[in-house]
Amino acid sequence: MSIFKLGLVAYFNTAPLRYGLAENLPSEIEISYAPPAELNRLIAQGQIEAGLISSLAYAKYHEELLLLPDLSISATGRVGSVLFFFRGRLSELSGKPVAFTPESETSVALLKLLLEDFYGVRPLYRVGRPEETDFGYLAIGDEALILRKTPPFPNVLDLGGIWTEKTGLPFVFAVLAIRKESLQAFGDTVRLLARNLYLSRAKGLSHLDKLIEKERPEELSYPEALTYLSGLEYDLSGLKQEALQVFFRHLARRGEISKIRRLSFVEL
Template sequence: MVNYINVAPIYEMWKERVLPADWQVVEGQPSRLNILLAEDQIDMGFVSSYAYAARPERYQILADLSISATGPVGSVFLFSRIEPEALDNKLIRLTGQSDTSIRLVKIILEEFYRVRPRYEVGTVCGDGVRLDGVSAVLAIGDDALRLRVEGSYPVQLDLGEVWHRTTGLPFVFSVCAVREPFLAAEPENARAIRRTLVECRQQGALRMAEICDRVARRIPMDCEACSAYLMGIEHDLSPVKCTALERFFQYLIDRGEAPPAALPLKIFQ
């Protein structure tokens, strides 16, 4: 489970349930969960969409679950000192917390804005972080929420909004991927977990005010701002979102960043 508040509408409900003892949850940043899944240390999880695209022969996608947005996502930003059109050959620091967001920002800058910045991966906010010579930073999750509150960058580019404006599609930042060997050995268990996650998602949508009150202090942000943010996060995987995933994966394939086997999508019902 991703350890950001963007999964709180699912995870807070999950934590209230009495679940089988062997349904053990590991929390982590998306990039960390990608590694754990690739190394067979977890069986399924909310991982970067790119993690599936990079190794499609290893996984399937659990139906009707994602971390996505139709328009502004509110927690995946390019924070810049200058306009994006002026970032050609400028240095951008990329968070190492999400493989998907790194690929997305490169697509947006290189394919949509037609600029070719220089990139480095590192820490983008916090005490003691040095950003000498850095024109922009890619931040996600709770880091992005904190930088928005601080307001220290004049240009704040919401990557979900730019993608939607350009393609007309939602963007799926994370899917719930499951290892093929686990599906082969435990298909009914996988179905039961998927069904429980969907039920938690549905219940969380009905208790959003309570959830915001629980998690807003982690940033910190006020409950009204937290509610506005979480209302923009979506956790389904509708047909149009599958189309959006296909568009993103086609970009990755065309850029040599994912194998052709990333398409068609493999969805586990």
């Protein structure tokens, strides 16, 4: 039997998407867990057939990928876990070193876009740890949720909040992508996977209480975890597709990706 490899992000924010998933999937689907940047690399290299990847990675490799309809990790307004901590005034960050987590791609591109094109400042970026930088640090996922408790710098920008404030749109951080070439061999498996993901999302969102008890990072209280998960969205509606295209157009203008004519989806 050939194995269909699915890569998921193990952050707390994916808990509703993967609620009960592993127990219900057919045996030919094998799940592995890794940070987004690692999943982006694995799917690009064909080492996994499907993955919850950074939306930016879909843009980069869209010729080899298809999206699973209606799945994402997104937010309309503040997301709570994509945070840029910084010292001093934002307008004085030009030329100052700031660091970002190695685990993200979308949020790094979003940070650069917001700082440079929306706020007109151009810091010096590097991958690194918060303690290795004097002026700013971008964290995502559980790390951001935990750092929020004891911030490394006095000020914080929630990138989802700023994006929505500036554009009036939601922001899509991650999408569920499948390698086109795996569809022929695994068409039925992909349909089963999609059905199971829709089911686990529905169950997860209607059992947030159980899920929070089981999965919340210990640093977060129950109400904090509930507020956080309640602010996240897991669909890829028409408006979110439009928002993705707006983000991609900004990145194409900035020379970070090539133009994308349209988002392509798996036909289920």
